Amino acid sequence: MVTSCIDDDILTVLWTPEQLRQKVSHLASQISDDFASLDSSSSPVVVGVATGAFLFLADLVRNIKLPLTVDFVRAESYGSGTVSSGAPKISCDVKLDVAGKHVILVEDIVDTGNTISRLISYLETRGATSVSVCTLLDKPARRTVNFQLLGDGKFYSGFEDGLLDGSIMCARQSCAQIHSLWGMGWISTNATETWPT
Ligand SMILES: O=P(O)(O)OC[C@H]1O[C@H](OP(=O)(O)OP(=O)(O)O)[C@H](O)[C@@H]1O
Numbered sequence: 580m581v582t583s584c585i586d587d588d589i590l591t592v593l594w595t596p597e598q599l600r601q602k603v604s605h606l607a608s609q610i611s612d613d614f615a616s617l618d619s620s621s622s623p624v625v626v627g628v629a630t631g632a633f634l635f636l637a638d639l640v641r642n643i644k645l646p647l648t649v650d651f652v653r654a655e656s657y658g659s660g661t662v663s664s665g666a667p668k669i670s671c672d673v674k675l676d677v678a679g680k681h682v683i684l685v686e687d688i689v690d691t692g693n694t695i696s697r698l699i700s701y702l703e704t705r706g707a708t709s710v711s712v713c714t715l716l717d718k719p720a721r722r723t724v725n726f727q728l729l730g731d732g733k734f735y736s737g738f739e740d741g742l743l744d745g746s747i748m749c750a751r752q753s754c755a756q757i758h759s760l761w762g763m764g765w766i767s768t769n770a771t772e773t774w775p776t
Pocket residue numbers: 628629630631632654655656657658663686687688689690691692693694695751752753
């Protein structure tokens with residue numbers, strides 16, 4: 580995995596490490612409060628959307644003051660490109676049985692909404708009681724799908740970004756694989772590139 584090639588491409592630092600830490604802490608507090616009334620047998624299942632969400636998820640769950648379980652799912656819509664296929668395929672399933680569970684889907688970015696929409700529908704078919712979404716970055720200006728949360732699910736959003744494709748936010752994909760969460764708050768000239776691994 581190449582870890583040193585991105586820094587030269589950074590144009591603008593959008594959020595400092597401290598701002599990111601505070602945001603993650605705030606999101607975790609909201610989730611902790613919202614699910615606090617559940618008994619331990621109903622503790623939420625946090626499902627990270629691989630690959631982009633794994634660093635955010637790791638920081639998020641360490642700040643949530645609740646018993647919970649963690650799993651991952653993978654839905655692919657971009658492949659090696661930058662345009663969503665509009666029909667994400669689930670290429671890696673959750674291992675946990677989510678039937679009757681409150682699921683919190685964790686994303687690094689919600690863009691067109693295709694991925695999250697597909698995953699909510701999928702978790703519904705698996706019998707989840709509710710599906711919430713927690714994303715570090717939301718890009719509502721890019722939305723093409725108005726997804727519906729399941730049951731009493733809530734939408735937790737860290738940062739909202741109105742930037743369109745001219746300035747590509749690099750909170751996704753290969754950048755997230757390479758950098759720690761604290762390096763995610765920037766714009767790159769080169770965000771569409773797939774770095775060699
Ligand atoms: O709202 P959407 O337009 O569907 O886009 C959001 C999805 O795109 C990115 O994943 P990607 O498909 O690039 O996969 P990756 O995280 O494995 O790189 C991102 O991590 C989200 O999962």
